[in-house]
Amino acid sequence: MDPVKRQYESYPYPARDPADEARRLVEGSPSDPIEIDHFLFRGRRDWRRPFRALIAGGGTGDALVMLAQKLADAGCPAEIHYVDLSEASRDIAKARMEARGLTATYEVRSLLDAPQIAAEQGAFDYIDCCGVLHHLPDPSAGFRALGEALAPGGGIGLMVYAPYGRDGVYPMQDALASLLGKDAPEVQVAMAREALASVPETNGFRRNPFVSDHEASDAGLYDLLLHSRDRPYAVPELLAELSAAGLAAVSFLEPLRYDPAPHLPATPAFAERLKRMTPAERWALAERLSGNMRMHVVYAVKAGREGQAMASLSAEAVPRWGGPDPRALAAKVQAEGGFAITMAGLRHRVPIPKAAAPFIPALAAERSFGEIAKAARMDWFAFASTFGPAYRALVGVNLLHCSKGLGR
C-alpha cells in the first residue's frame, strides 16, 4: 500500500468526531462560499444556479462539511463530489455530513482522476484542494489534473505547505525517520513524543513558534513530523506549478500578509524599488521577509481570467462583514486611524483613514456600497475615494468580502 494512504488509513486527518457536528461548524479558508464568490466570481455569482464542486483529498471533511452546510443554508442547488484515497477518512467525512442531514457523492479515488470524473459528470465550478498536493509523488500531475477538471469560468481554492514558517520541521522529520522509520505507526507516534520532549533548545523545530499541529492530536503529530511524503512550496515554486497547469493566482490569503512594504523601511528609496517589482515578485519578497508563512492559501483560476475573477469596490457590490462587531472597529479607527491585528504570530498595524470610520458599521447591514453611499448623501466617486483605502485594508485582512447572493 502507498505509505501516504497507509498513514491516512491509520490517522485520518484532521482528527474529528462526527458527534461534534451537533455543537459547532468548523470554518476556515479556503472554501468558505463568501470567499469563493469574492475571489473567484467577482462577488456576483447567482447562487440559485447549480454549483458543482470537487473536494479533492477531502480528508475527514472540514471543507466538505463547511461548503455543503453553507450552500444548503443559502438554498444553492449544489452538487458536491468528494474524493480521497483513505477509506477511514471518507467514513468520518460521510458520518459528519449525515449528522447534519447533508448529502454529497463520495469516492475512494485519487484526485489524479479528476479529469475523468469531470469528463463523465461535468467540469467543476469549484475545486477545493487543501493540504494534499504537497503529499503527491508527482505534485505537478495533481496541479494539472485539477486544472483540467475545472470549468472555464470556475476557480480553485488551494492550500500547500510553505517552507520558511516550517523551519525546523524537515530536519526533525529526517531525524525521526532515521530513528523510527521502520517502526509501527503507534510506536512512531509515542517515541516521537518522547524524543520531542528531550531535544535541546537549539533544535530548529523546538525554536519555531508557528507549528503546533503535533500538540493537537496524534494525527497532527503524524502529519507534521512522521509524514512519508511532504514538500513545501515557496511562492515562486507555487506560481510555476499553477502556470504549468494552465492556472494563475487571483489572491493569496490573507492578502495583506503578501505585501512586503510593512516589513521594510517606509522610505522613498524602498518604495521606488517595490514599485518596480511585479505582483509575483512582491508576494515572494513578503514570504522571504516575514518568515512566518507555514502554508499558502491561494485562490486560482484558468490563466487569463485572474484579472477578472476578484470582486472590487463598486456601487452594485454587496459587502459581507466577517469580523467582530464593526461598530467597535469603527470607533477604534475613528480614534486611532487604524487598528492592529495579529496574523500567524505577527502583529500588523492596519492604517485606515478616519474619514472612512463612519461607513464601517454599515458593512454588516447587507446593503450594496451604492446604497451605503446614498444613505450618506455622497456621490459614488466621493464615497469610493473616501472608503477605498478602508476597503483594501479590510479585504487585506480577510474581514471583508463581497457577495450579492450569500449572507453571513
Ligand SMILES: C[S@@+](CC[C@H](N)C(=O)[O-])C[C@H]1O[C@@H](n2cnc3c(N)ncnc32)[C@H](O)[C@@H]1O
Ligand atoms: C493532510 S490531509 C488534508 C485533508 C483535508 N483536505 C483537510 O484540509 O482537512 C491530506 C489528505 O489527502 C489525501 N490524499 C493524499 N493523496 C491523495 C490523492 N492522490 N488523491 C486523493 N486524496 C489524496 C489523504 O488521504 C488525506 O486524507
